[in-house]
Amino acid sequence: MLSQFDYVKPLVLDEALDALSHHDDTYILAGGTDLLIMLRHHLIDAKHIVDIKGVSELSVFNFVEGEGLEIGANVVVNTLVDSELVKTKYGALHDAAACLATYQLRNRATLVGNICNASPGADLPPAMLIYDATVKIASKEGVRTVPLKEFFTGVKKTQLTKGELVVSVFLPDPGNNDKSVYLRQTRLKGHDLSTVGVACRIDGEGKAAIGINAVAITPLRLNALEDALNAKGITEESVLWASEEIKNHIKPITDVRASKEYRLHMAGVLLKRCFAKIM
Amino acid sequence: MSHTDDNKACAMHTAHVREAHARRVLLEMTVNGECIVEEVDPNMLLLHFLRDTLKLFGAKEACGEGECGACTIILNGKTVNSCLVLAIEAQGGDILTVEGLSKDGELSILQQEFIKEDALQCGFCTPGMLMSARSLLDRHPDPTDEEIKEGMGGNLCRCTGYQQIFDAIKRAAKREREELNRS
Numbered sequence: 293m294l295s296q297f298d299y300v301k302p303l304v305l306d307e308a309l310d311a312l313s314h315h316d317d318t319y320i321l322a323g324g325t326d327l328l329i330m331l332r333h334h335l336i337d338a339k340h341i342v343d344i345k346g347v348s349e350l351s352v353f354n355f356v357e358g359e360g361l362e363i364g365a366n367v368v369v370n371t372l373v374d375s376e377l378v379k380t381k382y383g384a385l386h387d388a389a390a391c392l393a394t395y396q397l398r399n400r401a402t403l404v405g406n407i408c409n410a411s412p413g414a415d416l417p418p419a420m421l422i423y424d425a426t427v428k429i430a431s432k433e434g435v436r437t438v439p440l441k442e443f444f445t446g447v448k449k450t451q452l453t454k455g456e457l458v459v460s461v462f463l464p465d466p467g468n469n470d471k472s473v474y475l476r477q478t479r480l481k482g483h484d485l486s487t488v489g490v491a492c493r494i495d496g497e498g499k500a501a502i503g504i505n506a507v508a509i510t511p512l513r514l515n516a517l518e519d520a521l522n523a524k525g526i527t528e529e530s531v532l533w534a535s536e537e538i539k540n541h542i543k544p545i546t547d548v549r550a551s552k553e554y555r556l557h558m559a560g561v562l563l564k565r566c567f568a569k570i571m
Numbered sequence: 572m573s574h575t576d577d578n579k580a581c582a583m584h585t586a587h588v589r590e591a592h593a594r595r596v597l598l599e600m601t602v603n604g605e606c607i608v609e610e611v612d613p614n615m616l617l618l619h620f621l622r623d624t625l626k627l628f629g630a631k632e633a634c635g636e637g638e639c640g641a642c643t644i645i646l647n648g649k650t651v652n653s654c655l656v657l658a659i660e661a662q663g664g665d666i667l668t669v670e671g672l673s674k675d676g677e678l679s680i681l682q683q684e685f686i687k688e689d690a691l692q693c694g695f696c697t698p699g700m701l702m703s704a705r706s707l708l709d710r711h712p713d714p715t716d717e718e719i720k721e722g723m724g725g726n727l728c729r730c731t732g733y734q735q736i737f738d739a740i741k742r743a744a745k746r747e748r749e750e751l752n753r754s
Contacts, residue, residue, distance in 0.1 A: 299596075299613035299659055321660075328616075328655045329636050341613070343660065370649075394725025396650040396703065397637050481724065483638055 294331045301343040305350065305430060305459070311342045313432050313455040320344055320457060322365055323400040325393075326409045344457070352460060355381070360464040362428075365457070369398040369406070369416075382463060383570075384419035384472035384491040384503075391415060391476060394483070404458045407443065410450045410510070413485035413549075417444070417511035418503030419474045420463060422493040428459040435459070444510035469496040471570040476505075477558045479549060487550045488558045492566035500526055502563065507542035507555055517541045531567045535560035600664045602627070603671030611658045618642045620658035621668060629669035629698040640726030643699035644668050650706045652725075669698035672705065680750070681705060681743040688739035692730040700726050704740050712748055714740065 302308040312318055318340040321327055330336045344350050345366055352364035355377050363372070372378050372389035379386040392398060392406070392415045406416045407427070417440065425440040432455055440461065443451050452458070466472075476489035491503040499522050502514040517538055524530040544555035595610040602625060609624055621627045621644070630653050631641040637652040644653045645667040672679040681704055684690070691697045700723065707714055707722035714722065719740055728736065 294614040294616070296612070296614055299657070301662075321657075324657070324660070325637055325652075325655050328657070331614075332635060341657075345660070393637075394640070395706075395722055396640065396643055396652055396725045397655075399649040399651055400655060 294328075295334065295337065297338045298340045299343065300341070301346045303346045303348075305347055305457075308342055308344050308347050308350075308457060309430060309432050309455070311340070312457060315340050316454065318342060320408075322350075323368060323402045323405050325397055325401040326405060350459060356465070358465055360462055362460045362462050363403050364460045365402060365404040367403055369393075369401045369403060370395070372403060373398065381466060381470070382419070382423060382472065384422060384474040384493060385416065385463070387474040388415040388419040388476075388489070388491065391474075391478075391481070404461060407440065407461065408450060408452065408458055410444055410446075410448050411485060412447055412509055412511065413487075413489070413506035414511060415474070415476065415486055415489055415505065418489055418491035418505050418513075419472070420461060421503035421511060421513040422472060422491050422501035423463045423466060425464075426462045428462065429456050430459045431456040437462075441513050447509050466493075467496045470494070472501075473566050473569045475562050475566050475569075477550075477562060484549070488544070488555050488562060490559060490562035490566055492563065492570060494526060494567075494570050498526065500567075502538075504538075504542060504559060506549070507544040507559060512542065514538065514541050526567070526571065528571075531564060531571070534567075535564045538563055596659060598658060598662055600661050600666060602666045603668060613657065613659050615658045616654060617644075617646075617656040617658045617661050618653040620661075621653060621666075627668050627670050631695055631698060633695065638727070639696070640699045640703060641696050643702045643726060645702055645706060650703055650725075667702070667705075669701050672701060680746045681708070681739075684739040684743040684746065685736075688735045688742060690731060690735040690739035691728075696726060696728045700728065700736060704736075704743070707740065708744055708747060712751075713744055 300311050319338045321341050321343045350365040352362050353367045355361045369389045369392050406414050426437050427443045428437050472493035474491040476486035478484050478486050486506050489505045493501040500518050505511040521534045538559050539556045544552050546552045598611045599608050621630050630644050633639045633641040635654045637655045642654040643650050647664050703726050711718045
């Protein structure tokens with residue numbers, strides 16, 4: 293039995309922001325695949341639930357050529373899996389979405405929920421970090437946009453403050469001749485978070501970008517490693533070098549899923565495999 | 572249970588519930604083609620609403636965390652884990668549970684093939700398996716092994732093993748396609 297709470301389902305963003313601003317113990321409900329588990333285990337004491345699924349502004353899923361793709365807070369993960377545009381333009385995001393949890397869970401789980409839950413092992417963030425994704429945040433005070441890279445502040449922690457709501461995530465148009473892939477190592481397909489997950493991209497100008505999860509307190513974009521790799525030029529030799537060098541750029545821990553040593557090793561292996569797919 | 576006289580789907584989504592202050596709210600939805608109007612607490616799970624209020628015992632509670640798929644139902648055309656949905660979220664919705672698969676007392680082709688292929692042993696996972704399989708065949712009338720694996724990956728079985736379930740789905744797909752060609 294879940295504890296008692298009020299439930300409101302606003303139809304416009306302003307109403308949702310109003311509802312959020314009143315009480316501290318207010319939680320946002322979109323897909324609910326994380327929230328309901330927390331409620332079930334009484335990990336949070338929610339007195340007020342704001343169901344945002346009625347707010348059409350939060351359901352935007354729109355690509356503008358030359359600008360990019362906006363993914364609203366209500367967009368479920370299977371929408372990304374089924375989108376030809378995501379598959380063509382943002383390959384790594386398609387890969388990450390397709391391996392997230394199970395089919396029926398992806399019918400509810402949202403991309404924005406995945407970032408707001410801020411698990412270090414979440415699948416979607418590395419695939420968005422490599423595209424310099426930004427997060428649009430609204431509150432009664434107004435709207436602000438922050439880079440996804442700065443959105444995560446710790447394990448299950450984000451920049452969001454009281455009364456704020458993520459409206460959407462924006463991925464700039466990568467143009468043509470851009471390739472990316474996401475690969476993850478996991479104990480059980482679907483039923484587990486990644487042990488290590490790596491997203492790699494080579495853009496139209498031949499520059500590499502690397503995102504990774506489950507090796508630090510937040511998902512990471514490995515800018516320093518990218519710079520070094522790009523300086524060398526992307527070749528089989530330089531990728532082999534990067535697959536060793538990556539160990540100096542991450543700080544994994546030993547936990548139930550894997551040892552620190554295994555994660556360090558697999559980060560390099562996955563990096564190699566990723567580049568082999570897009571070179 | 573207070574059903575309306577009309578045995579068809581709810582004609583309209585009345586009383587869009589905007590606010591429910593920790594008290595019972597009126598919920599209206601279509602379940603297996605029947606219009607249902609019931610009062611619920613905002614904190615009631617859809618799974619518990621189906622089982623405890625409507626006495627539809629097909630959907631099962633096992634893990635309660637969206638891992639096992641025993642509670643899988645079809646909400647507005649999409650499979651969901653009903654243990655992770657509040658009843659109130661299904662306001663105005665259209666729900667199909669395993670009880671709605673048979674017609675006029677006759678089991679559906681999918682159910683018949685599950686029996687023929689011994690695709691169940693204890694049967695606890697079967698209602699969820701059937702709903703995922705229904706959704707799979709709606710999306711892929713002639714599914715590949717990979718599509719079956721992906722479509723059924725959210726449903727765990729601890730006794731039968733999966734081969735018979737694969738076989739049942741393939742046979743059902745074939746029979747459904749044949750039936751469609753005949754009609």
